[in-house]
Structure formats: structure tokens, C-alpha cells
Amino acid sequence: DAKTTQPNSMESNEEEPVHLPCNHSTISGTDYIHWYRQLPSQGPEYVIHGLTSNVNNRMASLAIAEDRKSSTLILHRATLRDAAVYYCILRHNTNAGKSTFGDGTTLTVKP
Amino acid sequence: NAGVTQTPKFRVLKTGQSMTLLCAQDMNHEYMYWYRQDPGMGLRLIHYSVGEGTTAKGEVPDGYNVSRLKKQNFLLGLESAAPSQTSVYFCASSHEPGQAAHTQYFGPGTRLTVL
Numbered sequence: 001d002a003k004t005t006q007p008n009s010m011e012s013n014e015e016e017p018v019h020l021p022c023n024h025s026t027i028s029g030t031d032y033i034h035w036y037r038q039l040p041s042q043g044p045e046y047v048i049h050g051l052t053s054n055v056n057n058r059m060a061s062l063a064i065a066e067d068r069k070s071s072t073l074i075l076h077r078a079t080l081r082d083a084a085v086y087y088c089i090l091r092h093n094t095n096a097g098k099s100t101f102g103d104g105t106t107l108t109v110k111p
Numbered sequence: 112n113a114g115v116t117q118t119p120k121f122r123v124l125k126t127g128q129s130m131t132l133l134c135a136q137d138m139n140h141e142y143m144y145w146y147r148q149d150p151g152m153g154l155r156l157i158h159y160s161v162g163e164g165t166t167a168k169g170e171v172p173d174g175y176n177v178s179r180l181k182k183q184n185f186l187l188g189l190e191s192a193a194p195s196q197t198s199v200y201f202c203a204s205s206h207e208p209g210q211a212a213h214t215q216y217f218g219p220g221t222r223l224t225v226l
Contacts (some may be wrong), residue, residue, distance in 0.1 A: 043217030091213045101153040
């Protein structure tokens with residue numbers, strides 16, 4: 001099954017951009033790249049997803065490498081409320097059981 | 112819409128006791144999932160269901176059973192609880208593949224302690 005690799009932790013200053021990387025070198029053609037985040041003592045929440053093209057929404061932007069073997073979640077202006085664990089996962093288009101959550105990246109935002 | 116709800120929020124069991132965790136969703140999703148999350152770690156898939164009356168094993172199914180008798184509910188059972196099952200349990204639901212790229216919606220979690 002395709003796995004993702006993320007740094008264990010990252011730090012950012014408030015109101016600065018944050019780039020969270022994810023490697024997924026064994027991604028298949030039918031895998032969507034999803035990002036979720038988990039605030040303390042809460043369930044994960046959806047942030048953004050993409051297949052091949054870069055994506056933007058109100059929460060973040062997702063930059064996907066041309067070969068799809070890596071992606072970067074971009075928070076344009078980090079706030080204290082963005083401090084969370086960010087998970088990059090691959091959602092298989094035909095097999096629900098193949099999605100795997102790694103250990104994610106713990107983002108610390110400093111005021 | 113309430114989204115995904117889980118009952119109970121907290122539970123303490125003694126080794127060998129049994130219990131059932133209930134997950135309910137009001138989004139008419141076909142797919143439902145049960146995950147466990149141990150301290151400092153990511154989520155691991157226990158069982159999942161792709162529709163009413165169907166279930167399948169995930170990454171860590173041993174010691175758990177599930178049932179999906181109604182589309183909106185997904186039950187997780189522990190027949191004989193063990194301390195190794197102390198964890199936070201999350202339920203999630205999603206549309207089937209091809210719709211909204213299979214985005215998952217998670218419940219708030221159930222914190223289970225087995226003594």
C-alpha cells in the first residue's frame with residue numbers, strides 16, 4: 001500500500017506562511033492526496049485534497065509535484081488556531097480500506 | 112446536520128468486560144470507518160463498511176467486531192476488553208469513491224480505558 005512520509009514537527013511564527021511537505025513516492029494513478037488536521041482532543045478534520053493540479057480553498061493551498069511523488073500544504077498566514085497535527089494521506093479511489101494515516105506533522109505556531 | 116456523532120464520549124472498563132461503541136451519521140454516506148489512535152500516534156483503521164450489511168477488516172481488526180445493520184449506524188464491539196485496547200476511538204464516514212474524492216468526516220472520539 002502507498003505510504004506517506006512527513007517530518008515529525010515544524011515550527012512557524014504567527015502570521016507567516018507555513019509549508020508542510022509530504023512524500024508519497026509509491027502513489028498510484030487512482031490515489032487522491034488528502035490533507036487533514038487534528039486539533040488537540042478533537043477528531044481529524046478535512047483541509048484540502050487534490051489529484052494532479054494545485055488546489056486552493058479558504059483554509060489552505062495544496063501544491064502537487066509534477067510527478068505526484070510529493071506535495072506541500074501551504075498555510076498562507078499561520079494563526080495560533082492552526083497549531084495541530086497535520087496528516088497527509090492517500091485516498092484510494094476504489095478501495096476504502098487502503099487509506100493510511102501516518103504519524104503526521106505537529107505544527108507549533110509561536111506568537 | 113449533526114454530522115458524525117459517537118456514543119459514549121468516555122468509558123472505563125475492566126479487563127474481560129464487553130462494550131459497544133455507537134457511531135451515527137446523518138449525511139447519507141455509504142462508507143463508514145472505525146479507527147483507533149494511541150497516544151502520540153496516527154490513526155489506524157480497525158474495520159470499515161462500504162454499505163449497509165457489509166463490513167471489512169482494516170489494519171488492526173483483532174479483538175474487535177463490527178456491524179452495519181442500518182446505513183446511518185456503525186457499531187464497534189469489544190467482546191473481552193484488554194488493556195492493550197486502551198485508546199481513543201474515532202468513527203468516520205464518507206461518500207463512495209468518485210464523489211467528493213472520498214473525503215472523510217470524523218466524529219469527536221470515544222476515550223476508552225481498560226484497567
